[in-house]
Amino acid sequence: MSIEGDGPIIQIEDEVDESSVPSSKRTKTSMAGEFFEKFFDDKGLPKAKCKNCDKIYMARDGGGTSNLIKHSLKCVGRGNGSSYPPLDQEKYREKISEVIVKHNYPFTFVEHKGIVDLLCFLHPGVKSISRNTTKSDVLKVYRKEKEKLKSYLQSIPGKICLTSDLWSAINTNQYMVLTAHFVNRNWELEKKVLSFIHCPPPHNGFKLAEKLISLLKEWGIEKKIFTITLDNASNNDVMVNILKKHLLSGLGLIAKGTYFHVRCGAHNLNLIVHDGLKVIDGSLGKIRLCVKYIRGSEARKLKFASCLEQLSNVTSKQVRQDLPIRWNSTYLMLETAIGQREAFTLLSDIDPYFDCLSNEEWDKVKTIADFLKPFYDITFFSGSTYPTANLYFSGVWRIHMKIKEVSCVDHSEFEKQNQLCCMARRMEKKFDKYWNSYSVVLSFAVILDPRYKLQFVEWCYVRLLGSEGVQVAKLILDKLKAFFQEYLKSSNETTASSIQRSIRGSPNIPSNALQDFGTYESKLCEPSKNESDLETYLNEKKN
Structure with a gap:
């Protein structure tokens, strides 16, 4: 059946018994048929009426259905008997901002044609926004959440412990992060990142103290600080002395700041173990080279995997690469390599370019790894959720x-x-x-x-x-x-x-x-x- 009216000519297919029609010749039913009702007027002319708004289109054979589909998308309720609630544009923009922040999407996300079409499909009342508007909305959400957190921190009955550190990005820019740790009224441990800001040089104690003091004033928690945990960098000692004098002048520290400066236990442990690992630099370096060699190409990985398959007592199926600045990853690399010792030896027999450790070196590494296990076992104290x-x-x-x-x-x-x-x-x-x-x-x-x-x-x-x-x-x-x-x-x-x-x-x-x-x-x-x-x-x- 075709329909014609104010717009282009539109086709609505007549109802057929699809079970009696071969699949190769079966007519595809248009989506417009779901939203429009077919009928003949008093003059016998074919027409279609929108099931939602009762708008009538005239029809004749040979027309398409695009105009009806377009009408159904714009029509409130899409002809399904229900009506769309009015769209709260401010709430919609706030939700978009939260999605961008949560999933780290670019601001241009809202301008992508596929996203715009999807949002318009979900609700015809959606108004498209630009990336600049989205940026402004994200900053608005940030300021709103910051004020909520500021009020929450000031309502905490106890003291707040801080941690701070400098972090270098891949482009060598450095940033300062400040985190608050506290116990809330329900006796639950909480952690909140207060700031993550660009910190250009110089990174001396005076500059760092100045930034921290301004942040504490900004958050209104100068009189609620108990401790600050830092690594052992010399500039941190200068910063702590300045910060302590400032907080003591405002009566913001307990016990005259005796327990204010806490040296990071994980960092201390890292320094202690790394100093001890220097004794086995040679054997440790060989294991690192072995791991890098195996991970260097897919062919080597497959060759090592075939060596592992020939051994029944190997627990791990892949080699582990360490991050030298984190000793616990070095321990895990040693532990994994020791468990794969026979596979390493087997690979050295079939690959002339692979240089494996000698039996004596393997024994030394095993002795050192056994000694380091208690150090690794207590790394749970680095947790922040308990x-x-x-x-x-x-x-x-x-x-x-x-x-x-x-x-x-x-x-x-x-x-x-x-x-x-x-x-x-x-x-x-x-x-x-x-x-x-x-x-x-x-x-x-x-x-x-x-x-x-x-x-x-x-x-x-x-x-x-x-x-x-x-x-x-x-x-x-x-x-x-x-x-x-x-x-x-x-x-x-x-x-x-x-x-x-x-x-x-x-x-x-x-x-x-x-x-x-x-x-x-x-x-x-x-x-x-x-x-x-x-x-x-x-x-x-x-x-």
Whole structure:
């Protein structure tokens, strides 16, 4: 059937029984038939009426359906009996901005013809916008979200801990990132990136302090800062001194800023291990070259894969490349390579260009990897989605004990063990440099964990220092009491209930590493007549 009216001539196919028509000759039904109703007027002329708006088109044979389809797209409800709600253009533009930010789309995304057609298909009321308008909308969303976060941070009842670092982009431009870590009213750990800004040189302590101070003022949290965690760059020491003086002048720090500067534990551990790995630079370099050779072409990968298939005890099916600046990736590369040792040897037999490690070198690498495993096992404290401060002390203590144990043994009879001893001594020297800078404040976190309390800290120091460890634990307890009293003065809410809570959601300290702790009884916790909430907590039994 064809229809003609005010527009071009349009065709609507007559209804047919498709089951009786061969598929090769079956007529394709137009989409217009879904939205229009066919009828004949009083004069017997064929016409079609829109099912939604009742608009009538005249028809005759031989016409097309494009005009009807066009009408159905523009007609509110598309002829399905329902009506479109009016489109909120502001909400639509806000949603587009959120999509662009969330998925990192370019601003030109809104000008792509396919996207424009899709949006118009979904709702005929959509108004196209330009990339410049989209940029303005994204900035509007940013300012709105920033104000919400600013108000939220100011409503936090406790203190805020900061982390900051400089990051270099691939084009060598450097940026400063500032992140806030805090516990909200529901006792949930949260992390919010406050700033990620271009930081052109010079990167001296004065310039960095100036930027951080301006950011703290901008967010209105100068009086809510507890600590800032940084790496060991010398410019950070200058920056911390300036920042501490500024915050102390506004009475924004507890304990006169004694615990304000926290050196990044992951960075310290990275420095310690890298210093020890220098002992096996030769063997480590050979493994890196082996991995790069295998990953260098598809043919080599396939040849190595065929070597792996011939071995039944190989767990990993591909080689792992490390990132030298991250020691834990180096450990994973060593662990994987050791598991594929036989495949490496087999490849060297069939590929004359592949230079593999000797058996002696493999044995040395295996000894070093076994020694480094405890270091890798505690990398969980780098997590940011669960509390780790209460676990960090015990992990570092276990590493300290491992280093002392190996460095004090005479391995002169075996070259590979002598190499391990040399490595441990290099690491011990580096470890001693950083231990005192973080041991006290992280001891507080363990003491406030109801599972371990003061007895655990005392036990750790006794294992490290002998009888002197008792006095060290006592000094730490005195510092905690002084810190607690000052915190009560500066806090608007009592912290008694917070001290008695157990931290949930974080991994436990491995029990096999603390098997002697269960039998250790502290002699420091004696009942006091005028006990504070902290002393009451310390004298309670461990949970």
